[in-house]
Amino acid sequence: DTGVSQDPRHKITKRGQNVTFRCDPISEHNRLYWYRQTLGQGPEFLTYFQNEAQLEKSRLLSDRFSAERPKGSFSTLEIQRTEQGDSAMYLCASSQSGERGGNEQFFGPGTRLTVL
């Protein structure tokens, strides 16, 4: 399977615990994005990497959220001290930069987080 993969697919945790999600992008893609989606809403941008560099981060993103992409391949998203409001689907997407265009993002299956 050469698509974007995410692990785990589901996570249930108690409020106050830390959680970490992993995303493996399409192998030749150099851009990686994290989004959060709640019911009835479109995906909300969290952060974006080009290779290993984190180039953009949403101003709405709490400092409890951190993301890394240490070798420009897979990425992790960590949420510290989870709150019930963090319950959502966390989506990862990747794309390949190039000339104008070539910016199409492909999504992974998502990680559904439930905070009790």
Place this chain on the structure above:
Amino acid sequence: QKEVEQNSGPLSVPEGAIASLNCTYSDRGSQSFFWYRQYSGKSPELIMFIYSNGDKEDGRFTAQLNKASQYVSLLIRDSQPSDSATYLCAVNKATGNQFYFGTGTSLTVIP
């Protein structure tokens, strides 16, 4: 003002009809426009992208872009029950690489 606006629907069309989905965006300098299909409980799936004014056709799908009116649409011809899903419009603004998504339009194709 939201970056991307869509009518949430629901939009219902009979099987075989044309479904028309619309999206407006606020940043006049936006460069890239995308349509995603999302089935309930699944992640978004890219179905069309368009960068230039005019129409772009791919099978039963046609994307239309009018930058002057800041409007992008998706037409689905010969609608099938399997097209029943939420359709998300996404826009890449001129500054940075952040994508903005609308809230989606729910489409139901009635057999």
